[in-house]
Amino acid sequence: MESAFRSADIANAPTACSAVQVNRPRLPASPADQIRHLSMTTRTLRIAMNGVTGRMGYRQHLLRSILPLRESGLTADDGSRVAVEPILVGRSADKLADMAAEHGIEHWTTDVASVIADPSVEVYFDAQVTSRRFEALTAAIKAGKHVYTEKPTAETLTEAVELARMAQNAGITAGVVHDKLYLPGLVKLRRLVDEGFFGRILSMRGEFGYWVFEGDGQPAQRPSWNYRAQDGGGITVDMFCHWNYVMEGILGKVETVTAKAVTHIPTRWDEAHQPYPVTADDAVYGIFDISGGIVAQINSSWAVRVFRDELVEFQVDGTHGSAVAGLRRCRAQHRVHTPKPVWNPDLPATEQFRDQWLEVPDNAVLDNGFKLQWEEYLRDVLAARPHRYDLLSAARGVQLAELGLKSSTEGRRLDVPEIVL
Numbered sequence: 079m080e081s082a083f084r085s086a087d088i089a090n091a092p093t094a095c096s097a098v099q100v101n102r103p104r105l106p107a108s109p110a111d112q113i114r115h116l117s118m119t120t121r122t123l124r125i126a127m128n129g130v131t132g133r134m135g136y137r138q139h140l141l142r143s144i145l146p147l148r149e150s151g152l153t154a155d156d157g158s159r160v161a162v163e164p165i166l167v168g169r170s171a172d173k174l175a176d177m178a179a180e181h182g183i184e185h186w187t188t189d190v191a192s193v194i195a196d197p198s199v200e201v202y203f204d205a206q207v208t209s210r211r212f213e214a215l216t217a218a219i220k221a222g223k224h225v226y227t228e229k230p231t232a233e234t235l236t237e238a239v240e241l242a243r244m245a246q247n248a249g250i251t252a253g254v255v256h257d258k259l260y261l262p263g264l265v266k267l268r269r270l271v272d273e274g275f276f277g278r279i280l281s282m283r284g285e286f287g288y289w290v291f292e293g294d295g296q297p298a299q300r301p302s303w304n305y306r307a308q309d310g311g312g313i314t315v316d317m318f319c320h321w322n323y324v325m326e327g328i329l330g331k332v333e334t335v336t337a338k339a340v341t342h343i344p345t346r347w348d349e350a351h352q353p354y355p356v357t358a359d360d361a362v363y364g365i366f367d368i369s370g371g372i373v374a375q376i377n378s379s380w381a382v383r384v385f386r387d388e389l390v391e392f393q394v395d396g397t398h399g400s401a402v403a404g405l406r407r408c409r410a411q412h413r414v415h416t417p418k419p420v421w422n423p424d425l426p427a428t429e430q431f432r433d434q435w436l437e438v439p440d441n442a443v444l445d446n447g448f449k450l451q452w453e454e455y456l457r458d459v460l461a462a463r464p465h466r467y468d469l470l471s472a473a474r475g476v477q478l479a480e481l482g483l484k485s486s487t488e489g490r491r492l493d494v495p496e497i498v499l
């Protein structure tokens with residue numbers, strides 16, 4: 079139970095941003111005023127979406143999140159109905175025009191500065207390549223926009239912290255994609271922690287990855303910039319910011335990191351079928367100390383073939399039970415259902431170990447994780463309050479990636495100091 083309470087405290091604790099003052103109207107005080115307020119005409123929240131022609135920007139953010147929200151609308155905390163209107167922003171006029179026509183979107187532009195200067199646009203969203211993010215977010219925050227962004231928020235910790243500071247000083251609502259915590263598998267894993275299922279949590283092991291084709295024969299299924307350090311690529315930078323909030327959100331604060339980052343595949347072929355040298359790491363093997371004596375070990379690789387049920391899986395072991403969570407499923411085994419295998423290499427295994435785990439039921443409709451976080455973030459914007467997964471949380475992710483790479487280069491374990499804004 080001890081660890082359950084600890085991690086619940088971490089996830090529910092107000093972040094440093096809770097002190098932010100946002101100058102927005104408060105709910106009317108008297109019931110009569112509230113009734114008048116609720117019958118107010120629907121408001122429209124205009125969201126500039128930059129990088130929407132990319133893989134994440136298009137599939138997860140536009141298609142799976144904002145377009146369904148445009149259909150359904152949002153209900154703010156005060157009960158009022160709010161419409162959502164995307165404005166597509168990017169570099170290619172042709173692609174944006176086609177996308178706008180296909181989805182019946184009225185506004186698109188290649189001029190980022192114009193949407194940032196437009197007072198009718200309240201939220202700026204960024205899913206561009208990482209290397210472009212700091213400059214774009216800085217401009218949006220300075221213009222007083224609320225910002226929602228993909229991770230990592232910046233290429234360096236200094237810039238990530240600077241963004242968090244700017245957002246705090248500007249008093250805007252800032253949110254950073256923490257999609258893994260909204261995945262059905264991890265929602266159920268977190269539920270087990272909250273219920274005290276594990277007893278004292280001992281360890282977590284994570285396996286993430288799949289084979290990303292080199293691009294010479296079959297085309298690569300990820301963009302080539304992912305494999306060039308000079309363009310913001312690398313699996314440590316990409317995944318450690320996820321693993322930081324996963325460990326914080328499920329188990330507790332990450333205290334140390336030991337990592338080995340490697341480039342297994344030295345040459346890949348880009349979108350124009352031209353060979354290029356891989357300058358970024360394509361696998362990282364990390365060990366983390368988590369508060370309360372928990373040890374986590376996570377392998378991340380784009381050069382591994384999948385012998386798992388899902389592309390990412392986390393196993394948590396505790397004194398009273400264990401669970402294995404993927405993107406969607408979560409299976410658990412309690413102490414009383416734990417078999418007692420005896421090591422004997424001379425005999426074949428007599429038990430079907432996988433059959434001894436019980437499925438954890440959904441018990442709720444678990445929608446697309448990106449969409450769920452968008453809804454929560456937009457409700458936070460409407461209520462003029464901070465979002466729980468903010469730029470400070472994102473900076474801790476960038477910090478873990480930076481320290482992971484340093485640990486790998488120097489071949490030693492590093493402490494993760496607390497970031498104070």
Ligand SMILES: NC(=O)c1ccc[n+]([C@@H]2O[C@H](COP(=O)([O-])OP(=O)(O)OC[C@H]3O[C@@H](n4cnc5c(N)ncnc54)[C@H](O)[C@@H]3O)[C@@H](O)[C@H]2O)c1
Nearest residue numbers: 129130131132133134135205206207208228229230255301
């Ligand atoms: N949350 C997640 O699970 C997750 C998964 C993958 C990627 N991401 C993040 O999302 C962001 C976008 O990744 P993606 O996989 O969609 O990439 P992508 O290459 O498919 O898309 C990149 C987008 O940035 C735009 N762009 C702007 N300047 C560019 C430039 N100089 N070169 C190339 N593209 C440029 C492109 O037009 C495109 O819209 C990255 O920051 C990445 O870290 C998050």
